[in-house]
Amino acid sequence: MIGTMPNASALSRRAAYARTRLFNTRTNTALSLAAIVVGAALAFLLARFILFDANWALVAINRKLFFVGSYPPDEAFRIWIAVFLTALLASLSYGLWGGNLRSYAIAVGVAALLILTLGLGTELRIEERPYTEQIRSASGETTTISGIERELVFDRGWAPSWLYAISLGLALPFGAPWLLMAAVFALLVAGAMAGRRLTRWKTNPILLQSIGAAWVLLIPIVVLLQTGVGVDKWESAFLDLLVFAVGGLFSFVIGVLLALGRRSPYRAISIASITYIEVVRAAPLLVWLLFATFLEDELGPVGEAFSNISLAYRVTVVFAFFGGAYIAEVVRGGLQSIPRGQYEAADAIGLSPVQKYALIILPQAVRAVVPAIIGRFIALWKDTALLAAVSLVNTLEKAKKVLGGQTDIADGAFFEIYIIVGLVYWVVSYLLSRLGGAAETRLRVGAR
Amino acid sequence: MTTDSKREMVRLEKVTKRFGDFTALNGVDISVTEGEVVAIIGPSGSGKSTLLRTINQLEPHDEGRIFFDGVELTDDSRTLAKIRTETGMVFQQFNLFPHLTVLRNIALAPQKVRHLPEHEAEERALQLLDRVGITEQAEKYPGQLSGGQQQRVAIARALAMDPKLMMFDEPTSALDPEMINEVLKVMTELAASGMTMLCVTHEMGFARNAANRVIFMDEGEIVEIGTSADFFTNPREQRTKTFLDQILTH
Numbered sequence: 001m002i003g004t005m006p007n008a009s010a011l012s013r014r015a016a017y018a019r020t021r022l023f024n025t026r027t028n029t030a031l032s033l034a035a036i037v038v039g040a041a042l043a044f045l046l047a048r049f050i051l052f053d054a055n056w057a058l059v060a061i062n063r064k065l066f067f068v069g070s071y072p073p074d075e076a077f078r079i080w081i082a083v084f085l086t087a088l089l090a091s092l093s094y095g096l097w098g099g100n101l102r103s104y105a106i107a108v109g110v111a112a113l114l115i116l117t118l119g120l121g122t123e124l125r126i127e128e129r130p131y132t133e134q135i136r137s138a139s140g141e142t143t144t145i146s147g148i149e150r151e152l153v154f155d156r157g158w159a160p161s162w163l164y165a166i167s168l169g170l171a172l173p174f175g176a177p178w179l180l181m182a183a184v185f186a187l188l189v190a191g192a193m194a195g196r197r198l199t200r201w202k203t204n205p206i207l208l209q210s211i212g213a214a215w216v217l218l219i220p221i222v223v224l225l226q227t228g229v230g231v232d233k234w235e236s237a238f239l240d241l242l243v244f245a246v247g248g249l250f251s252f253v254i255g256v257l258l259a260l261g262r263r264s265p266y267r268a269i270s271i272a273s274i275t276y277i278e279v280v281r282a283a284p285l286l287v288w289l290l291f292a293t294f295l296e297d298e299l300g301p302v303g304e305a306f307s308n309i310s311l312a313y314r315v316t317v318v319f320a321f322f323g324g325a326y327i328a329e330v331v332r333g334g335l336q337s338i339p340r341g342q343y344e345a346a347d348a349i350g351l352s353p354v355q356k357y358a359l360i361i362l363p364q365a366v367r368a369v370v371p372a373i374i375g376r377f378i379a380l381w382k383d384t385a386l387l388a389a390v391s392l393v394n395t396l397e398k399a400k401k402v403l404g405g406q407t408d409i410a411d412g413a414f415f416e417i418y419i420i421v422g423l424v425y426w427v428v429s430y431l432l433s434r435l436g437g438a439a440e441t442r443l444r445v446g447a448r
Numbered sequence: 449m450t451t452d453s454k455r456e457m458v459r460l461e462k463v464t465k466r467f468g469d470f471t472a473l474n475g476v477d478i479s480v481t482e483g484e485v486v487a488i489i490g491p492s493g494s495g496k497s498t499l500l501r502t503i504n505q506l507e508p509h510d511e512g513r514i515f516f517d518g519v520e521l522t523d524d525s526r527t528l529a530k531i532r533t534e535t536g537m538v539f540q541q542f543n544l545f546p547h548l549t550v551l552r553n554i555a556l557a558p559q560k561v562r563h564l565p566e567h568e569a570e571e572r573a574l575q576l577l578d579r580v581g582i583t584e585q586a587e588k589y590p591g592q593l594s595g596g597q598q599q600r601v602a603i604a605r606a607l608a609m610d611p612k613l614m615m616f617d618e619p620t621s622a623l624d625p626e627m628i629n630e631v632l633k634v635m636t637e638l639a640a641s642g643m644t645m646l647c648v649t650h651e652m653g654f655a656r657n658a659a660n661r662v663i664f665m666d667e668g669e670i671v672e673i674g675t676s677a678d679f680f681t682n683p684r685e686q687r688t689k690t691f692l693d694q695i696l697t698h
Contacts, residue, residue, distance in 0.1 A: 339543075342543060344506050347504075348504055348537040349532070349536075349605065349606070351557065352561075360545055364547050367547065
């Protein structure tokens with residue numbers, strides 16, 4: 001087998017590395033062994049918790065709350081349309097930009113299989129166990145307490161409970177009818193395949209521009225879809241995603257404008273931009289969010305008009321303007337990296353100032369700072385955790401409510417619940433990070 | 449003048465340009481007629497590049513008047529657009545757009561400024577690439593090309609707007625020696641085709657053979673103007689003689 005050769009040599013290279021770097025002296029050997037022991041112990045504890053001790057049934061039954069909160073079930077179609085549009089665009093783009101189709105199809109297939117075999121058939125029930133406990137008081141008397149302990153469990157079939165939990169988790173968070181779920185998975189595969197077929201026209205700028213435009217349009221479409229429900233119904237991960245997506249999109253636009261404004265030859269514009277950036281960055285996001293919450297009391301009639309705007313919209317505006325101040329500085333760095341010759345060449349061939357920036361300067365400046373921009377977006381996404389502080393029910397707040405409101409079955413299940421909260425933040429951050437990596441490799445073509 | 453019958457393309461009258469306390473151009477007078485090839489030589493810092501850059505207003509002049517194709521350059525945006533679209537400029541550092549393919553580099557301005565349809569702009573771009581001899585590089589990015597190839601693309605980009613005047617700002621100074629000739633060959637062909645050219649250059653061979661006239665500049669002033677034959681064999685000014693001695697002895 002030709003394929004085994006590099007593997008074998010890679011393995012021996014690793015062994016050699018370990019011998020010469022990790023176990024070459026007594027101290028190093030001791031440190032390495034200690035690290036291995038501690039690492040293995042942590043891994044064991046975590047695995048034991050995840051596989052055996054954790055009560056994932058609690059997470060499974062609350063999955064709807066974690067993802068869309070108390071969104072009215074009759075209006076679920078609004079979220080379904082959003083899911084369908086996003087799935088279609090994402091898979092289309094994945095196929096078009098040359099992602100690995102085979103591993104993608106396998107992942108989607110495994111998810112679909114899990115849902116259809118385990119997730120959608122899974123029942124949950126509450127197990128009741130009577131218990132008695134003897135408590136010895138300080139004075140030496142013993143009292144006996146008895147009661148009923150409730151635990152939410154899967155109606156067990158052949159699979160372990162964590163597998164049921166994953167399957168249910170994949171069945172999307174809002175009591176998904178299996179036909180709709182199957183359609184989403186079918187769309188994910190079909191979209192990627194269609195995207196791959198489109199690669200033959202990949203150099204066609206109209207195709208790329210329309211896909212880019214579709215992504216930008218997706219956000220207002222999803223938001224408009226929600227208007228029938230009322231933004232006070234937005235909760236949990238869904239709220240976080242909307243605030244982040246809308247706030248993030250506008251923060252980019254605002255950031256680019258501020259970065260250009262800062263370098264404007266007109267003193268008034270550049271001073272205004274600098275003042276804005278410095279003022280906004282001088283206070284923590286939390287303070288700005290509190291401003292947006294309480295400003296109405298201080299502004300008289302303006303404040304009254306202001307208070308009619310839903311809080312979710314107000315915090316989104318804060319996210320856009322706060323994020324914009326940071327993106328502006330990142331983009332400014334990109335602009336400074338563009339040599340003067342590029343401006344002169346653009347002038348010399350007769351481009352107008354707008355064309356010069358739109359076609360020559362900004363495309364280069366932005367792609368020079370893609371990693372930093374992605375970093376800002378990831379930070380902005382995680383900042384949605386702060387929404388809890390202004391009485392919006394974000395993922396974190398919802399988790400607290402579950403823990404506080406279901407004490408009979410959720411008593412002490414902090415770990416399970418917060419692992420899921422962490423997972424929500426992690427998944428989106430990871431996707432953003434991957435997106436950034438893909439953008440970097442794509443855009444590196446033609447770098448100096 | 450023997451070229452009286454021809455149209456005057458560029459005229460500078462007492463043009464002065466200062467950078468702070470430094471006077472880069474000090475009352476320069478020049479007239480260039482259509483079809484003429486003028487080489488501008490002189491020590492570094494003598495104002496050669498600044499001279500070119502005032503003509504297309506990359507550096508607006510402080511005093512004096514500049515006429516291009518009969519129109520005086522003012523800070524009116526229309527005359528600025530005219531000078532920029534009707535002159536081509538080739539830079540020492542090429543200044544190609546690194547994020548665009550060679551073809552897009554050339555087709556961009558005709559498409560965006562002249563509003564040519566994309567296929568037409570790219571067809572013409574391919575013809576220009578053929579003229580500078582690198583059709584096969586059309587889909588590559590500038591960073592994938594050698595310096596000489598990049599400079600030829602830059603010439604094609606400048607030619608794409610059908611300029612009435614081509615300006616070269618030390619086009620071979622950033623090139624490895626073995627690539628200088630491929631660029632000079634393109635420039636010589638261009639000169640032979642009747643293009644009006646202003647070339648700041650250190651290539652005395654090109655100045656002697658391809659140029660009609662040579663301008664020698666020093667300290668922001670024109671020291672001497674002569675036909676290329678006269679200039680090298682019979683320099684009149686002492687400063688010219690010293691400069692030529694310095695660069696021709698080795």
